[in-house]
Amino acid sequence: MASDRRAQILDEAMALADEEGLDGLTMRGLARRLGLTPMALYPHVGTREELLDSLLGRLLAEVPLPASGDWRERLSGLARSLRAVARAHPGYFSLIFTRPAVSPRTIAVVEYIFQALLEAGVPDAEVLRAERLMSTFVLGYALSEVSGRFSAGRLAPAARRGQLADEEIPAHRRLAAELDSPVSWTDEFEADLADMLAMLAHLGR
Amino acid sequence: MASDRRAQILDEAMALADEEGLDGLTMRGLARRLGLTPMALYPHVGTREELLDSLLGRLLAEVPLPASGDWRERLSGLARSLRAVARAHPGYFSLIFTRPAVSPRTIAVVEYIFQALLEAGVPDAEVLRAERLMSTFVLGYALSEVSGRFSAGRLAPAARRGQLADEEIPAHRRLAAELDSPVSWTDEFEADLADMLAMLAHLGR
C-alpha cells in the first residue's frame, strides 16, 4: 500500500533526525538511507517543511494520555510523558515550539488537559490560561533540558571566576555549594511539577 | 577601529534578521547589504554559528535590569523586559533556547534573579531550582507568543468542528465562549506572572 511507504519513510526520517539532528535530516541524506533518489520522496512526504510537520505529528502521537487517576495524576503523567518524548528525540523536540501544528491529536491533548483542569475546579474563565501556563512550563522545561540551556551553566565555576569579580556576584558566592553540586533533572522536574500543581489547585479555590 | 566594523556588521545582521528571520540571515545577504563579499565577514564575526551566538549576546544586552524596587517588582520588571525583547526580535528570540551561551551578561542576569529570590526568602537549597523554574516560564511564554504556538489554536473553531466529533471534546464545547473570544497576551502574561510570584513567595514560606 502507498501509505506503508510513507510510514516507512517517516520511520527512517525519525531515525536519521535522532542520529544527526535536524540539520542532518536532509532530503538527500534521507533518500540515500532508503536507497532512493531525493525526488522520490516528494510524492510521499511533500516538501521538507511538510516532512518536519509530519515528524512533529509523530512526536505527539507518541505521548500517551493516562486513562485513569485523579486530575493530579493525569496531568503529571502527561507531563512526564512529554518530557520522556523530549529526551527520546532531543534533536527535534524543538519543533513543538516552532511549528504551530493543529492536528486532531493536538486538540485531543488539549481537551485532556481541559478536563483535568475543570476537575481541579479551575473556573471556566481561567481554564484556557491555566492550560497554556502549564503547557508552557512543561514544554519549556523539556526543551531547556534537552537543548542544553540548563546545563550550559555547568561550567559555571570556571565562568564565574572567569569574567566577573567575586564582589559583583555575592549571591553566586553564597550559593557556591549548590552551584557546584550535580543536579538530578528528574528530581527537579518532579519538584517543579508539585509546585505547579499546587498553583493550579489554588486557582481552583 | 576594528571592532567598530564588527559592531557595524552585527547591527546590520540584527536588522536583516528582524526583517527576514533567521533563515533570511545569510552570509551572502548580509555581505550584500554591507557592500562586501561574503568572505569579508569571516575575520570580523567568524562563522555563521558564531554570528548567531553574537546576536544572542546582543539580545541579552538589550534586557535592562531594574535598579530598584522590592523583589517582586524587580522580577516582574525583568520578566516584562524579556518578553519585550522577544516581541522586538521575534525572528531570532528562539536562539535563547537553542544556543547555550554563557556570557558575563548571562551570569549577571542570573545573579540578579538569585538576589531577588533570596530577598523573597527562598531557601538557599531551592534558589537554583526556583531560578530555572521562573526563567523557563518567562522564556517559554515569550517564545510561545512570538513563535505562534499560542495563536496556532486561533483557527480553533474550524479545527474543532473539523476533525473531532463534538461528543469527543466536551470540555471544548463547554468552553466554547472562552475559546471564541480574543486573548490579550499582555493581560495573560501579567496574570501568569502574578501566579508565579505567589508561588515563589510560598517557597519563601
Place this chain on the structure above:
DNA sequence: CCCCCGACTATACACCGTATAGGCCACGGA
C-alpha cells in the same frame, strides 16, 4: 623607498531543496 600587514576580493567546492521531464513496469481491458 620598500615592505609588510590588514582588509578585502575572486574563485572554487561540496552541499542543499526542488522544478521539470523522462523512463520503467505492472496491470486491466480489447
Place this chain on the structure above:
DNA sequence: TCCGTGGCCTATACGGTGTATAGTCGGGGG
C-alpha cells in the same frame, strides 16, 4: 496477446547555501 495507462521512480538542472584557499590592493612604519 497486445496496448494503453497510471504509479513510482530516476536523471538532470538551477539557484541557493557556508566556507576553504589564494590572490589583490592600499596605506603606514622601518
